[in-house]
Amino acid sequence: MLELKTEEAGINLEEIKTNKSIDWRSINRSAIETRTKYKLRSAEKDSSGNYLLIIGGQNIWTSQDSAFRLENSDKAINDLCDYIVQNADSISRIVVCNERNHINKYSFSTSWIFEDEYMDLDPTNPSSWPLINSKEINDKFTPNCSVSAQELYVKEIEKEAKYKGLQLFPPFAISGSSDVSLNNRLMACIYWHSVLRQTNQQSPLIISKSEAQNVDQYSAFSDLLNKEHNGSTKKQITEQAASLIVSGFPRSFVISTIKDISENMDATKITFVDNCCIDIGINWLNQTTQEELEKLKNDGLTII
Secondary structure (H helix, E strand, C coil), X not given: CCCCCCCCCCCCHHHHHHHCCCCHHHHHHHHHHHHHHHCXXXXXXXXXXXXXXXXXXXXXXHCCCCCCCCCXXXXXXXXXXXXXXXXXXXXXXXXXXXXXXXXXXXXXXXXXXXXXXXXXXXXXCHHHCCEECHHHECCCEXXXXXXXXXXXXXXXXXXXXXXXXXXXXXXXXXXXXXXXXXXXXXXXXXXXXXXXXXXXCCCCEEEECCCCCCCCXXXXXXXXXXXXXXXXXXXHHHHHCCEEEEEECCHHHHHHHHHHHCCCCCHHHEEECHHHCCCCCCHHHHHHHHHHHHHHHHCCCEEC
């Protein structure tokens, strides 16, 4: 482990956050100096093959202007940046899972067909976005999968006092928009790592959360469980990585991803960095996530 803080590595997180810009030349220079000082070799020559998989590092979860901003996301981003810098000598490659890049007439949060009037939404006004209650299923809103499963899902949400139904996400929350661009602070650390370890990876390896158009995807790797959508890049990651470190947020997305990865990779080879995660404020979902985590821990998952 490198005994370095981000500022010692030439990455001023607060400055990047305030100015919303990155001094790429300065970070490049700092990474080269660090590599020379610690005599680090290229990741290509590193037989360890430790991959870091980051879930949900996009602006949609962290930006002050985002309706989906998670509480304490600033700290989570900084903690994740610290982890990358401190463990850069043992991480050979960084992989980022982006949100799904198709929306068509399906919501971001689940697969629904809904009327055209809901497509032109004000991205700054969540109160204008359609809200599904269980009585409206198969009326105004039609699920693209099991009706009974989606009805149960919505009813579970309605049990929480603060929720009146399932909030549909508007089309701006898709790949290619600024909202799902990678957080600048995180991007700076990934770039620093790529120069430090000479991965020839100035931009991160990005995988899409879903390759299946009509299937709800909270896990980045559920495609591997479907033979029709068996993403080759994802399959290579599970086959080539000697070990896999997974972190990010929301926590439920991360655990769902680890669960699916463990179907293709021994859980003892997977490490979950929990201190960089954030729960979504839905009690039953958080409880289910914790139960899944306990099962994975019993299967040999390492939690730090």
